[in-house]
Amino acid sequence: MIHTRRAIAINAPPPGAPSARALLGRALIDDAFLRNPYPTYRALREAAPLVWSDEFFGGAWLVSRHADVEGVLRDARFSAQRTGGWVMRSDDSRTELRGFQRLFARAMIFLDAPDHARVRQVMSAAFRPTDLQRLAPRIEQAVSDRLDAVDIRRPFDFVSALARPLPAQVIAMLMGMDDTEDDQPSEIVDWSDELAAFIGAPAPSLAQALSAQTALLAMARHFESLLARRRAGLESDGHRNEPARDDVIGRLLQAECLGQIRGSAELLAQCVMLLFAGHETTRHLLANGLRTLLAHPALCQRLRREPALLPDAVRELLRYDSPVQYTGRRVACDLTLHGQALRRGDLVVVLIGAANRDPARHERPDELDIARGPGAPLAFGKGPHACIGAALTLMEAQTVFAQVLERWPDLALVQPDTACGTASPLYRGLTELPLRVRGVGGSVTGPAYTAASPA
Numbered sequence: 001m002i003h004t005r006r007a008i009a010i011n012a013p014p015p016g017a018p019s020a021r022a023l024l025g026r027a028l029i030d031d032a033f034l035r036n037p038y039p040t041y042r043a044l045r046e047a048a049p050l051v052w053s054d055e056f057f058g059g060a061w062l063v064s065r066h067a068d069v070e071g072v073l074r075d076a077r078f079s080a081q082r083t084g085g086w087v088m089r090s091d092d093s094r095t096e097l098r099g100f101q102r103l104f105a106r107a108m109i110f111l112d113a114p115d116h117a118r119v120r121q122v123m124s125a126a127f128r129p130t131d132l133q134r135l136a137p138r139i140e141q142a143v144s145d146r147l148d149a150v151d152i153r154r155p156f157d158f159v160s161a162l163a164r165p166l167p168a169q170v171i172a173m174l175m176g177m178d179d180t181e182d183d184q185p186s187e188i189v190d191w192s193d194e195l196a197a198f199i200g201a202p203a204p205s206l207a208q209a210l211s212a213q214t215a216l217l218a219m220a221r222h223f224e225s226l227l228a229r230r231r232a233g234l235e236s237d238g239h240r241n242e243p244a245r246d247d248v249i250g251r252l253l254q255a256e257c258l259g260q261i262r263g264s265a266e267l268l269a270q271c272v273m274l275l276f277a278g279h280e281t282t283r284h285l286l287a288n289g290l291r292t293l294l295a296h297p298a299l300c301q302r303l304r305r306e307p308a309l310l311p312d313a314v315r316e317l318l319r320y321d322s323p324v325q326y327t328g329r330r331v332a333c334d335l336t337l338h339g340q341a342l343r344r345g346d347l348v349v350v351l352i353g354a355a356n357r358d359p360a361r362h363e364r365p366d367e368l369d370i371a372r373g374p375g376a377p378l379a380f381g382k383g384p385h386a387c388i389g390a391a392l393t394l395m396e397a398q399t400v401f402a403q404v405l406e407r408w409p410d411l412a413l414v415q416p417d418t419a420c421g422t423a424s425p426l427y428r429g430l431t432e433l434p435l436r437v438r439g440v441g442g443s444v445t446g447p448a449y450t451a452a453s454p455a
């Protein structure tokens with residue numbers, strides 16, 4: 001059990017711990033870092049394997065080297081149960097945020113064994129290659145429809161046209177939500193954004209936590225009524241223990257009947273988790289990835305000629321500029337790492353974005369090189385919590401990039417530096433990506449694209 005008071009009290013470096021502030025001579029998270037975190041990551045990697053920072057959640061260890069990031073993610077002494085001191089960081093917030101914590105803490109991503117393995121087994125059944133292959137034509141069609149709707153006679157914003165709405169639409173397909181306002185209300189992406197704003201803040205305010213709670217509970221109410229409709233269908237069919245549909249919701253309902261999912265809160269938690277885990281992340285891969293590709297015209301030409309290279313390209317884009325820059329763990333028992341004493345309850349932030357640029361793991365790490373060869377990118381994590389949506393993400397991103405490159409050979413960034421970044425050190429992405437198709441109307445500098453709402 002992590003004590004809330006302690007999580008707040010730790011804001012000075014433990015004895016002997018190098019402090020990030022002292023090492024860098026400045027705050028770690030500033031505007032320059034948000035624009036380009038890679039020089040700071042290099043400084044951290046080179047300075048020490050473990051650095052203390054008071055900018056993350058009132059105080060946390062930062063791990064930046066590839067071997068250590070992978071090691072922590074695979075090591076059961078580092079617990080995924082970390083929502084207690086995160087959601088409810090003061091006595092004042094304990095009551096106000098109880099609903100948030102109750103649901104959030106039950107999501108698979110925050111569970112340890114054996115509960116984690118039990119829930120993951122149920123969820124994995126819906127992410128099999130055959131399930132994903134069944135979705136492929138629908139994803140192709142959804143991408144094509146969204147690209148058809150773009151008016152290329154003028155500059156347009158790729159984020160609002162495709163990167164923001166598509167991932168939620170694809171997750172909804174996977175979950176088995178019908179394409180109706182009842183199943184997929186228009187607020188679903190906004191709710192997910194509110195939640196992402198909380199998750200993406202290194203030290204969320206009470207106001208951010210309350211907004212996230214409002215969104216989470218709205219999402220939960222939505223799923224509650226959807227699940228009630230699906231349960232009613234199961235019962236009236238007389239197939240109480242058979243899934244009527246083998247989508248995620250169908251499998252979760254069946255697992256609930258079999259006792260593999262324990263109670264409706266656990267079931268609801270997995271539904272909302274899928275939305276927030278898959279939406280914000282994939283959206284940034286699509287926008288960041290396309291911006292990076294367009295900044296490398298020779299690579300774009302090569303991918304048009306040899307689309308079979310797209311899987312390698314997407315993997316490299318994930319390494320080069322990871323949409324998820326870090327994740328966290330709590331130290332489950334007192335231990336020593338690199339000669340440093342870590343106390344039970346300490347928070348460890350594993351800097352995935354830094355690990356992916358570690359020269360000890362990748363030659364010329366700051367270069368985009370699609371010939372690096374296979375290997376699951378650390379961008380999806382490692383160990384028991386490695387991303388369950390990785391294969392879906394790769395399929396979705398390949399589909400998008402293939403269609404965009406083939407459809408618009410003369411696609412270009414409106415200006416190399418007009419893209420607008422998220423203000424989060426966790427989610428590395430864009431709130432807008434203005435593009436134009438050269439030679440088809442539109443002025444190079446014209447602001448006439450539809451701006452996305454800020455994330």
Ligand code: HEM
Pocket residue numbers: 073108109110120171273274277278279281282283285322323324327328352378379380381382384385386387388389390392393
């Ligand atoms: C670019 C896209 C994505 C990235 C970069 C990404 C990244 C990650 C990372 C780093 C983790 C590990 C977190 C940790 O160990 O604490 C993770 C876990 C997870 N991801 Fe993703 N993800 C992406 C897309 C998706 C999608 C599309 C879905 C679902 C449809 C999804 C669902 C999940 C779930 C459920 C987990 C928790 C797995 C577990 O706890 O066993 N992700 N993801």
